[in-house]
Amino acid sequence: MDGMIFGACTVAGVLVTALCARRALHHPRVFTWLIAVAFGVCTVGVFFAVPAVAGAAEEVTGLDNAGKLVAHICAILWCAALQLTMVDLAYRPEYLRAALYQRVCLAVVVLAVMVPLFLATNGQDVEFTTAYADHSAVAAYLLVYLSYVLITCGELAFMCGRTARRARTTRPWTGAGFTLCALAAVLGVGYTMSKGSYLVCHALGSPWSLDVEEAASPALSGLAVLFLFAGLTMPMLGGLRQRLRGGERTSTSEDAAPPRAG
DSSP states (O other): OOOHHHHHHHHHHHHHHHHHHHHHHSSOOOOHHHHHHHHHHHHHHHHHHHHHHHHHHHHHHTTHHHHHHHHHHHHHHHHHHHHHHHHHHSOOOHHHHHHHHHHHHHHHHHHHHHHHHHHOOTTTTOOOGGGOOOOHHHHHHHHHHOOOOHHHHHHHHHHHHHHHHHHHHTTTHHHHHHHHHHHHHHHHHHHHHHHHHHHHHHHHTTTOHHHHHHHHHHHHHHHHHHHHHHHHHHHHHHHHHHHHOOOOOGGGGGTSSSOOOO
């Protein structure tokens, strides 16, 4: 099931990354490049989450769980890029630099904790999944990773929802797109709650079904990626639709950024 879900996300990611890169080249702004980077990083991450690819990565690098490490690092960078995108769209210039630095520093700190913990714990008899919740270092690593994803997805749900409300009447395609992004962030929160609650309950001695967790988490994360892909491409489709119908110029079309918060 994991291979099918993440394989479909990889194919979608390649297509969407190409579209976003083309958009960034034609409309070079901070948020357009950040969106392209976010999709590119996400595509690499879900590609390495495919079990067959993860196995091949281990054979090539000689590092156990290499695919899992790449996927988790890409997830952190992906969340950070999306945060920076929304900050660039939502914050006034006088607050923008401080907001960007805060989120970059948080991502760097999380990676500085995760990578050494991974390398110190890694081995042939260890996998960084909830199936190894008995291993205290694995559980700690996963909780650090999941905590960051939970925080960023919570902020993204709020910021995307606010942007969707502001754009709903003036730019309906943009509003619909950010509504899907907010839904994707909520699904991301569900993913972290699924894995995190299992780890916490296991530590307390009363875990719920591992089979259910292993079925629910990939589905939630896969749907989150697909909804996000759809949501962030809808403004581009709206802009293309307006241009084809002889609407406003590109700079004032649906492809433009939503107005910054007051």
